[in-house]
Amino acid sequence: MKKKIDINEYAGKINEMLGKGILLNTNGDKFNSMVIGWGHLGRLWNQPTFLVYVRQSRYTKPQLDKTGEFSISVPLEGIDPKISRVCGSLSGYDVDKVKEAGLTLEDGEMVNVPGILEYPITLECKVIYAQDQNMDAIPAEEKARFYPETENGFDHHTMYVGRIVNAYMVTKE
Numbered sequence: 182m183k184k185k186i187d188i189n190e191y192a193g194k195i196n197e198m199l200g201k202g203i204l205l206n207t208n209g210d211k212f213n214s215m216v217i218g219w220g221h222l223g224r225l226w227n228q229p230t231f232l233v234y235v236r237q238s239r240y241t242k243p244q245l246d247k248t249g250e251f252s253i254s255v256p257l258e259g260i261d262p263k264i265s266r267v268c269g270s271l272s273g274y275d276v277d278k279v280k281e282a283g284l285t286l287e288d289g290e291m292v293n294v295p296g297i298l299e300y301p302i303t304l305e306c307k308v309i310y311a312q313d314q315n316m317d318a319i320p321a322e323e324k325a326r327f328y329p330e331t332e333n334g335f336d337h338h339t340m341y342v343g344r345i346v347n348a349y350m351v352t353k354e
């Protein structure tokens with residue numbers, strides 16, 4: 182079940198947990214969830230937004246490009262090590278993360294992307310802006326640290342700004 186929440190009341194919790202790894206969920210060919218540690222809860226064009234950074238290699242990337250929707254799931258009481266490991270190191274290209282991590286899904290309301298009982302604070306988002314990072318604009322130190330060149334390029338991030346269209350807590354009943 183869902184209980185509507187006021188985003189501002191949970192902003193502190195969302196920021197605290199972001200540093201430990203929250204979930205970015207997509208639902209294109211299938212539901213998939215990946216851990217993110219970078220992002221911003223904020224505002225753009227007078228609307229509440231959540232911005233995420235997704236590398237080119239992630240299964241999440243084509244799902245986002247295809248659907249233009251995502252949800253963000255944040256734990257209330259700390260990180261679950263199994264969810265963190267499965268969603269933060271395995272890829273949707275290889276595994277079904279719902280099964281591997283034991284996620285309990287709750288159907289979305291304003292987007293076709295579920296929330297997750299185990300990480301109950303949920304933001305439903307519609308992409309209103311997306312842009313590839315400009316590698317020339319990244320400071321040399323960060324570029325060397327986060328974007329070493331490989332045979333597949335720099336595996337840079339695409340930034341997606343999602344307008345938050347709904348916010349709720351998933352509850353058992």
Ligand SMILES: Cc1cc2nc3c(=O)[nH]c(=O)nc-3n(C[C@H](O)[C@H](O)[C@H](O)COP(=O)(O)O)c2cc1C
Nearest residue numbers: 202216217218219236239240241269270271272273
């Ligand atoms: C703590 C933590 C934070 C992470 N933050 C991000 C992030 O902000 N952006 C990103 O592209 N990958 C990030 N990752 C890596 C992805 O979660 C990981 O590569 C995942 O397996 C990708 O899943 P997918 O291929 O199913 O999309 C993070 C991983 C961890 C453990």
